[in-house]
Amino acid sequence: MNSSNFARPSGLTYKDSGVDIEAGDALVERIKPFAKRTLRAGVLAGIGGFGGLFEVPKKYQEPVLVSGTDGVGTKLKLAFQLNRHDTIGQDLVAMSVNDILAQGAEPLFFLDYFACGKLEVETAATVIQGIAAGCELAGCALIGGETAEMPEMYPAGEYDLAGFAVGAVEKSKIIDGHAIAAGDVVLGLASSGIHANGYSLVRRILQQEQVDLADQLDGHALADALMAPTRIYVKPVLALLEKITVKGIAHITGGGLLENIPRMLADPLCAELDQHAWPLPPLFSWLAERGGVADDEMHRVFNCGIGMVLVVSAQHAQAALAELAAAGETAWLIGKIRARVEGEAQTIVI
Incomplete structure (x- = not known):
């Protein structure tokens, strides 16, 4: 092909087609300070390269890498509606790092994927600043990611997010539930709200009931309760x-209490939870009432105030609760492990 074909003065540019390379470059420069605050030992190369480089800490004798990926679902729709983008990044980080924590892994690094039809630098920078803040809370490094500007793929003003976390655990310390036995107890750590699951049902309730998001709930704006970032x-x-x-x-994500707790239990065991052992936050009571959602469905969709579940032996329960309280967590003894009757579900809420 004649090289002159690439030099027409009136020829189209990438920007004409809807992709602004300069905006992408500007975003990279904006987020570098956010990423820098997340640096930790092991980072060899971070934002700006073709790949992030990370050296597994030498404290591990037999390191096993644990990876997780997730998004934030239709909670994004509320973020668009409210024009709130500052905490959705923490949701993104939390969904992956809490997952790999469930196997005892220490999160080491995180990468994000931000996709949109037209890149709005200010919005994207706000989202990524929230991602960096989540990484700081998790103690992991934000070492890379991807910003994809794809004209006509997304409605104006909207974007999608995905996140990827990699952590490490000593091979001998992997937590897989194999040691759980009848007589052990279940501890529940308080959630900060709905976290980032069940928002399709939440939004259906809001639409069906024609709810004003400026309404007050328990002394706070309903919008604030709905957008509370996921606890890490x-x-x-x-x-x-x-x-x-x-x-x-067990990280209580999509599937709620009923679907996530069985993921750590052997088939012959059942987790019996006492729903009166912890307070049901007002937001969940409100959703159940306004949506006419049955208790069983609430426990299958939402965390209902419990964002993470731990199983320990009965003799360690009080010490564990004390340690968690000293670390700033609110936690309760919410149930017990027992033998499962044939045909019975692996998690029962009574």
Whole structure:
């Protein structure tokens, strides 16, 4: 092909097609200070390269890498509606780092994927600043990511997010639930709200009831309760693991209490939870009432105030609760592990 074909004065540019390279470059420069605050030992190369480089800490004798990926679902729709983008990044980080924590892993680094139809630098920078803040809470480094500007793929003003976390755990300390036995107890750590699951049902209730998001709920704006960022449990739980044997961990995400707790249980076991052992936050009561949602459905969709579950032996329960309280967590003894009757569900809420 004749090279002159690339030099027409009136020829189209990438920007004409809807992709602004300069905006992408500006975003990279904006987020570098956010990422810098997340740096930790092990980072060899971060934002700006073709790949992030991380050296597994030498404290591990037999390191096993644990990875997780997730998004924030239709909570994004509320973020667009309210024009609130400052905490959705923490949600993104939390969904992945809390997942890998469930196997006893220390999150090491995180990467994000931000996709939009037209890149709004200010919005994207706000989201990524929230991602960096989540990484700081989790003690992991934001070492890379991708910003994809794809004209006509997304409605104006909207974007999508995905996140990827990698952590490490000593092979001998992997938490997989194999040690859980009848007689052990279940501890529940308080959630900060709905976290980032169940928002399709939340939004259906809001639409059906024609709810004004400026309405007050328990002395606070309903919008604030709905957008509360997902709690990150990494640092207090990792500290607990240094002192007390935790036999199983479940991150209460999509599927709620009923679907996530069985993921750490052997088939012959059942977790019996006492729903009166912890207070149901007002937001969940409101959703159940306004949506006419049955208790069983609430427990299958939402965390209902419990964002993470730990299983410990009965003799360690009070010590574990004390350690969690000292670390700033609110936690309760919410149930017990027992033998499962044939045909019975693996998690029962009574």
